[in-house]
Amino acid sequence: MKTTISEVGKYVEQIITMGVWLANKRSSGKIAFLQLRDGTGFIQGVVVKAEVEEKIFQQAKDLTQETSLYVTGVVREDERAPSGYELSVQSIEIIHEAKDYPITPKEHGTEFLMDHRHLWLRSKRQHAIMQIRNEIIRSTYEFFNENGFIKVDPPILTGSSAEGTTNLFHTKYFDEDAYLSQSGQLYMEAAAMAFNKVFSFGPTFRAEKSKTRRHLIEFWMIEPEMAFMDHEESLVLQESYVSYVVQAVLSNCKLELKALDRDISKLEKIKAPFPRISYDDAIEFLKEREYDIKWGEDFGAPHETAIAEHYDMPVFIVNYPKDIKAFYMKPHPTRDDVVLCADLIAPEGYGEIIGGSQRIDDEKLLKDRYEEHNLSEDAYQWYMDLRKYGSVPHSGFGLGLERTVAWLSGTEHVRETIPFPRLLNRLYP
Structure with a gap:
């Protein structure tokens, strides 16, 4: 089922696919946390090494900021998440790899941000x-x-x-x-x-x-x-x-x-x-x-x-x-x-x-x-x-x-x- 982040609440415990961009990420040896956005909202995608192929987990770890991709996974309820949901990722398909995205998670000056509005x-x-x-x-x-x-x-x-x-x-x-x-x-x-x-x-x-x-x-x-x-x-x-x-x-x-x-x-x-x-x-x-x-x-x-x-x-x-x-x-x-x-x-x-x-x-x-x-x-x-x-x-x-x-x-x-x-x-x- 193809859907958007704003609609995931309709598909709890179901497998869905979304077109998204990677806003940010962090990973440990066994789990990668992907902050995903699609224009309708933000959601965390969780990639667990033990639950996916090695290739998919490595793909998740290597993703760069603002890379566009299709993600497929199961919608889970999570009361800690701002929206109340997260995505257990099963597969990733990269659409376009972004390189050297200028607005990084660090602090930037106002003029820099306005130049990159x-x-x-x-x-x-x-x-x-x-x-x-x-x-x-x-x-x-x-x-x-x-x-x-x-x-x-x-x-x-x-x-x-x-x-x-x-x-x-x-x-x-x-x-x-x-x-x-x-x-x-x-x-x-x-x-x-x-x-x-x-x-x-x-x-x-x-x-x-x-x-x-x-x-x-x-x-x-x-x-x-x-x-x-x-x-x-x-x-x-x-x-x-x-x-x-x-x-x-x-x-x-x-x-x-x-x-x-x-x-x-x-x-x-x-x-x-x-x-x-x-x-x-x-x-x-x-x-x-x-x-x-x-x-x-x-x-x-x-x-x-x-x-x-x-x-x-x-x-x-x-x-x-x-x-x-x-x-x-x-x-x-x-x-x-x-x-x-x-x-x-x-x-x-x-x-x-x-x-x-x-x-x-x-x-x-x-x-x-x-x-x-x-x-x-x-x-x-x-x-x-x-x-x-x-x-x-x-x-x-x-x-x-x-x-x-x-x-x-x-x-x-x-x-x-x-x-x-x-x-x-x-x-x-």
Whole structure:
């Protein structure tokens, strides 16, 4: 029976064959222990000299790291194994012998590993992080599909930007200027006017010259947009979504979380509703703790971490000053200096994972914003049309996938949370 490591539990005490790579090995005079992987998981293969032909045992001892092979053997239950199973190997067929594999079990520097990212992905730690990433994606689709959303794909090449062109990658679109998208939000607003509740999931690009552990040049965003929904209702949806994803990872990624030594007790408490603090109160909170920050300034990583640590939960910071937020955010109904928006700050120092707001739905007010921000009415005429033809209250938000993966997996730097990271000084491999 040919199967995979993830499916071996169905074949206890049966003979199976798997295509695998050798991740590592150790051997004594009488037993060889093979650490095998096949992309679906990891398992130990045990080759006992007294139970196989001499040729097979010698073959096992001579195997080199990352050699590909077919192994045949009997699946055994073993409570000491992370997956609960191991393989008693009966025969080995080498497919391709790997020689001088560069990433050995010894310690390697980050730059070396990043230069070999195409191979580093094979490691147990990277495998676990990518599996968690996949579960976040899977459960995201499940959540929005179950809640009446449809997926709409906004363009990646745009003639204008959602938040100004300062941090955008410029390119030529034949004889026109174009930019790589930093957000699909404006297009998702148009989609929401057609389909009520929509979400997108795709790559976005920020030409920020930042080297922090929270920043990537290319990253993925989940961006829902909802017609007939106000800011408060959007916050409820956001906390429900994040709670759903956390529970899905806890339920479906037990082996991966264990492989990463993730403290799951910190994740088990993540359940809606989440605490909220106004921007005003957050400034006072930070001043009381002797942070040098003034009203009207945006929060940096130390500020967000201090606030999140106080709550030990994801926390919404609501109603930021109008002057530090995007032109499309709806003003607060009783104040003209703040807008109806919120950032969701993850605990444990992982920073902002969601930014969202209620959008301006009044044509005149949006036109005023165009003028304040020196935006071209010609470039944004289609966006104004959404306020001219059946405008409704609407809200939306964007969740950064890589920061969320980093938080749930307990990974320090976002460069490990995307298969091939694009960083300030890295476009290879």
